[in-house]
Amino acid sequence: MKPVLPHAQLDWDDQGRPYSRVFDDVYFSDKSGLDETRYVFIEQNRLAERFAALTQGGRLVIGETGFGTGLNFLCAWQVFEQHAAPGARLHFVSVEKYPLSPADLQRALALWPELKVFADQLLAQYVAIHQGFQRLTLANGRVTLTLLIGDALEQLPQLDARIDAWFLDGFAPAKNPDMWTAELFAELARLAAPGSTISTFTSTGWVRRLLNAAGFKMKRTPGIGHKWEILRGEFLGWPLDVAPPAQAKPWFARPAPLAGERRALVIGAGLAGCASAASFAARGWQVSLLERHDALAREASGNPQGVLYLKLSAHGTALSQLIVSGFGYTRRLLESLQRGVDWDACGVLQLAFNAKEAERQAQLAAAFPDDLLQVLDREHAEIRAGVHLQSGGLFYPEGGWVHPPALCQWQAAHPNIQLLTHHDVLELRQTNGKWQAWEGDRLLAEAPVVVLAGAAEIKRFSFSRDLPLKRIRGQITRLSQTSASQSLSTVVCAEGYVAPARLGEHTLGASFDFNNDDLTPTAAEHEGNLKMLEEISLDLLQRLGAANLQPEALEGRAAFRCTSPDYLPIVGPLADSSEFADVYKALSKDARQTPDTPCPWLNGLYVNSGHGSRGLITAPLSGELLAAWLDDEPLPLPRAVAEACHPNRFALRRLIRGKS
Numbered sequence: 001m002k003p004v005l006p007h008a009q010l011d012w013d014d015q016g017r018p019y020s021r022v023f024d025d026v027y028f029s030d031k032s033g034l035d036e037t038r039y040v041f042i043e044q045n046r047l048a049e050r051f052a053a054l055t056q057g058g059r060l061v062i063g064e065t066g067f068g069t070g071l072n073f074l075c076a077w078q079v080f081e082q083h084a085a086p087g088a089r090l091h092f093v094s095v096e097k098y099p100l101s102p103a104d105l106q107r108a109l110a111l112w113p114e115l116k117v118f119a120d121q122l123l124a125q126y127v128a129i130h131q132g133f134q135r136l137t138l139a140n141g142r143v144t145l146t147l148l149i150g151d152a153l154e155q156l157p158q159l160d161a162r163i164d165a166w167f168l169d170g171f172a173p174a175k176n177p178d179m180w181t182a183e184l185f186a187e188l189a190r191l192a193a194p195g196s197t198i199s200t201f202t203s204t205g206w207v208r209r210l211l212n213a214a215g216f217k218m219k220r221t222p223g224i225g226h227k228w229e230i231l232r233g234e235f236l237g238w239p240l241d242v243a244p245p246a247q248a249k250p251w252f253a254r255p256a257p258l259a260g261e262r263r264a265l266v267i268g269a270g271l272a273g274c275a276s277a278a279s280f281a282a283r284g285w286q287v288s289l290l291e292r293h294d295a296l297a298r299e300a301s302g303n304p305q306g307v308l309y310l311k312l313s314a315h316g317t318a319l320s321q322l323i324v325s326g327f328g329y330t331r332r333l334l335e336s337l338q339r340g341v342d343w344d345a346c347g348v349l350q351l352a353f354n355a356k357e358a359e360r361q362a363q364l365a366a367a368f369p370d371d372l373l374q375v376l377d378r379e380h381a382e383i384r385a386g387v388h389l390q391s392g393g394l395f396y397p398e399g400g401w402v403h404p405p406a407l408c409q410w411q412a413a414h415p416n417i418q419l420l421t422h423h424d425v426l427e428l429r430q431t432n433g434k435w436q437a438w439e440g441d442r443l444l445a446e447a448p449v450v451v452l453a454g455a456a457e458i459k460r461f462s463f464s465r466d467l468p469l470k471r472i473r474g475q476i477t478r479l480s481q482t483s484a485s486q487s488l489s490t491v492v493c494a495e496g497y498v499a500p501a502r503l504g505e506h507t508l509g510a511s512f513d514f515n516n517d518d519l520t521p522t523a524a525e526h527e528g529n530l531k532m533l534e535e536i537s538l539d540l541l542q543r544l545g546a547a548n549l550q551p552e553a554l555e556g557r558a559a560f561r562c563t564s565p566d567y568l569p570i571v572g573p574l575a576d577s578s579e580f581a582d583v584y585k586a587l588s589k590d591a592r593q594t595p596d597t598p599c600p601w602l603n604g605l606y607v608n609s610g611h612g613s614r615g616l617i618t619a620p621l622s623g624e625l626l627a628a629w630l631d632d633e634p635l636p637l638p639r640a641v642a643e644a645c646h647p648n649r650f651a652l653r654r655l656i657r658g659k660s
């Protein structure tokens with residue numbers, strides 16, 4: 001059975017206003033939704049004055065229950081633009097069980113012409129919004145929206161953030177009693193920053209009492225329009241008579257933010273390095289991006305076409321959650337690039353090439369909604385693909401191919417980023433609170449923060465030598481487009497993949513070789529790639545002129561993927577490995593212990609690596625994750641997923657297994 005109701009089910013009144021069928025309630029007041037939002041949420045949280053008080057580099061984090069049409073968000077953004085200093089930032093985190101479809105969102109927001117400049121930016125980024133955490137970067141990174149798609153009571157417990165102002169919205173308590181609960185209010189309290197404010201349009205007595213019991217001090221205040229009274233309040237602190245919420249284990253706790261100069265080195269200018277640099281730069285960091293080659297994206301990230309390939313699990317694993325969130329994030333970034341040359345949203349079809357794969361696909365189709373993936377029988381798959389196929393499969397309508405160097409270039413183009421090519425960092429040294437990058441006896445650059453984004457090469461540094469990264473060689477084959485191969489209209493994958501042509505060439509990929517260290521393309525691997533094409537579509541092979549495809553004469557390119565043992569990337573702050581083993585050695589005797597010794601962080605040292613075969617999906621969001629660790633911001637992923645990607649996971653496992 002398909003998951004039900006992914007999108008809001010709306011009716012529209014005679015003045016074009018949306019009304020929820022499920023909750024039998026209005027999205028905004030029938031008088032003036034805009035005035036009500038401004039009064040209830042913006043004024044009661046004193047946002048204009050708090051935005052004005054933000055310093056250069058300061059930020060305010062707003063949390064909301066019920067994103068709905070995004071009206072509250074757009075109003076907050078507008079006030080932020082009117083009052084905040086140029087270097088300040090706004091974070092808005094909102095949970096939504098039934099996101100509006102893009103068409104409904106557009107229709108609803110058309111009601112507010114004065115918000116059009118903000119609404120247009122939101123609408124342009126409102127793509128690939130699927131379950132779980134979905135991050136949107138707006139206003140060149142000045143505004144960050146993190147949507148948590150799902151039930152508030154299931155999503156908020158996964159959030160790691162400190163909220164400065166809460167908008168408690170979400171239909172009238174009488175119409176939506178499942179949401180307005182003590183459990184929800186405990187989550188709002190858990191996430192509240194010291195001195196956090198809160199407001200809501202309701203004045204219902206039991207809502208006020210439950211919020212007071214959760215640690216807020218609520219006050220009735222005169223309402224607006226037909227609302228006689230509303231509530232506003234402040235967070236006083238976690239109630240003394242309730243057990244405090246669990247803290248993160250020290251090895252996954254946030255390192256103390258670094259004060260002082262906001263300058264960072266990023267070593268490696270592939271997808272991971274460029275994404276890290278872009279996320280830092282958007283937060284006002286000055287970044288030196290060091291690359292040993294003559295340009296960025298010369299290694300794994302240098303293929304002509306890579307596929308937005310989603311290898312999901314129906315069981316909601318950390319990897320699968322990361323993929324859904326990462327896919328959405330990359331997909332939205334691509335909206336700024338040139339379609340047809342830099343990327344194409346032509347969809348991705350994964351063939352059900354054997355019975356086991358067909359069964360896996362059926363499970364996925366039952367677990368995810370149609371706008372993310374759909375099972376197609378062979379006939380419909382062939383219509384989609386424009387060529388005859390060996391089987392039907394799973395179609396991802398929002399997928400496609402990307403020219404990875406274009407994404408890297410776009411990310412590295414931020415004025416705060418300086419790309420330093422021909423800079424091969426051979427050694428890292430830590431002196432006087434700074435990290436220094438050395439090439440022999442030449443000091444290349446120094447800064448208080450450094451990100452290691454050099455794929456498996458990061459093992460050359462003593463600080464990151466223990467990270468279990470492996471290189472896996474892969475080779476793609478370039479095939480000239482023929483007039484008959486022009487019919488290919490989507491990416492098709494089985495064991496390998498083939499993409500519709502970019503600038504007259506199809507990319508066919510990719511081999512896996514665990515033993516070869518030589519990057520010269522080989523005829524044997526071209527042959528292997530052709531074999532994979534044969535399994536995808538004999539018809540396409542013919543259309544490409546099978547007889548002329550002599551492996552020895554084919555052109556291609558080889559590079560190393562970089563994988564970790566659990567296939568999750570390695571993203572986050574690094575600790576000193578020998579001190580780590582020492583301070584947490586009690587874990588080797590009893591894994592359930594939680595020593596309270598702080599983690600021996602290598603202050604300012606961060607990693608973004610291990611993106612395996614799916615860097616296009618995982619690397620850009622990992623840049624955001626890294627920036628969130630660095631700047632103590634809301635994490636763009638569920639806490640458990642961020643921990644599953646944390647560099648400390650390996651040292652921890654080693655200790656628990658007694659191998660340290």
Ligand SMILES: Cc1cc2nc3c(=O)[nH]c(=O)nc-3n(C[C@H](O)[C@H](O)[C@H](O)COP(=O)(O)OP(=O)(O)OC[C@H]3O[C@@H](n4cnc5c(N)ncnc54)[C@H](O)[C@@H]3O)c2cc1C
Nearest residue numbers: 268270271272292300301307425454457474613614615616
């Ligand atoms: C054949 C092949 C096909 C693939 N197909 C896909 C696909 O279809 N979809 C997908 O999502 N992913 C695909 N991938 C995986 C994807 O390309 C990678 O996950 C991604 O490129 C990794 O990016 P990265 O920045 O971590 O590594 P890289 O792109 O390898 O970048 C690392 C950079 O760091 C530099 N560097 C390293 N050490 C130093 C140093 N000490 N000093 C200075 N510079 C340094 C390197 O020169 C390099 O430029 C494929 C990979 C291969 C090899």
Ligand SMILES: C[S@@+](CC[C@H](N)C(=O)[O-])C[C@H]1O[C@@H](n2cnc3c(N)ncnc32)[C@H](O)[C@@H]1O
Nearest residue numbers: 066067068069070071072096097151152170171
């Ligand atoms: C009145 S609307 C919010 C209006 C919105 N803030 C705006 O600016 O347009 C209430 C929203 O809460 C959402 N909602 C209701 N119950 C929820 C729950 N349990 N978890 C998450 N969202 C919920 C609804 O789907 C709806 O979009």
